Amino acid sequence: MRRIMVVNPKGGCGKTTLATNLAGAYASQGARVVLADYDPQASSLAWLSARPSDRARIAGVPAVPGKELKLPRGCEVLVIDAPAGITGKPLKQLARTAQTVLVPVLPSPIDIRAAARFLQELLTLGRVTKDRLRVGVVANRVRTRTLIYQTLYHFLRSLDVPFVTSLRDTQNYIRAADRGLSITEMAPFMVAYDRVQWEPLFNWLDSAASLPRPKKG
Numbered sequence: 001m002r003r004i005m006v007v008n009p010k011g012g013c014g015k016t017t018l019a020t021n022l023a024g025a026y027a028s029q030g031a032r033v034v035l036a037d038y039d040p041q042a043s044s045l046a047w048l049s050a051r052p053s054d055r056a057r058i059a060g061v062p063a064v065p066g067k068e069l070k071l072p073r074g075c076e077v078l079v080i081d082a083p084a085g086i087t088g089k090p091l092k093q094l095a096r097t098a099q100t101v102l103v104p105v106l107p108s109p110i111d112i113r114a115a116a117r118f119l120q121e122l123l124t125l126g127r128v129t130k131d132r133l134r135v136g137v138v139a140n141r142v143r144t145r146t147l148i149y150q151t152l153y154h155f156l157r158s159l160d161v162p163f164v165t166s167l168r169d170t171q172n173y174i175r176a177a178d179r180g181l182s183i184t185e186m187a188p189f190m191v192a193y194d195r196v197q198w199e200p201l202f203n204w205l206d207s208a209a210s211l212p213r214p215k216k217g
């Protein structure tokens, strides 16, 4: 089973946006997707309840940190929307459920500082240092011509983990969220540019580089 978690203790950086877009994309490709929502605000599950019934089905699971995740049978792709504020032991526990962690970061001084602190913690987890868990960062709500994007870009480039893609700041994500859809399920002419930006992310997630290193022997 493919297990992808979206995490960043900072609220509003795009965790739910990434999680729901991943879930929608994999489901529309025919995979049996489970979306596990650890956020007490349950935004991912709210997205799911807005999802039209004629769209590829996604199973939503409300989840609680520290409690075992009960997955429906036949799950092929598990997407985890992690709660805001998570660090320390709960982060360590949650990290055990994933193969790949995506960290969205906004172009703002506060978000960059918070992400630096969080990544320092994440990258020293045993599972990460042993390549049992792979980490990738994503710049979100980007406006490329701004100075702060340049700062974010250099920060993400300077890290020891893949800087997988930059997603622009666009109403398309708001519209998709409203309709229970992912970007890949919207009218292609509307989201052509956004699809291009998602491509490196899907390619990375499809590659061995985002999967745990196989155990020797």
Ligand SMILES: Nc1ncnc2c1ncn2[C@@H]1O[C@H](COP(=O)(O)OP(=O)(O)O)[C@@H](O)[C@H]1O
Pocket: 010, 011, 012, 013, 014, 015, 016, 017, 018, 043, 140, 141, 142, 167, 168, 169, 170, 171, 173, 174, 177
């Ligand atoms: N790339 C983007 N462009 C425009 N709006 C975005 C983008 N990413 C997220 N948003 C909006 O920003 C808000 C916070 O994003 P969300 O995914 O809910 O963050 P989190 O789950 O980390 O709290 C939401 O209203 C969402 O629709």
Ligand SMILES: [Mg+2]
Pocket: 015, 016, 017, 039, 043, 044, 081
């Ligand atoms: Mg959220």
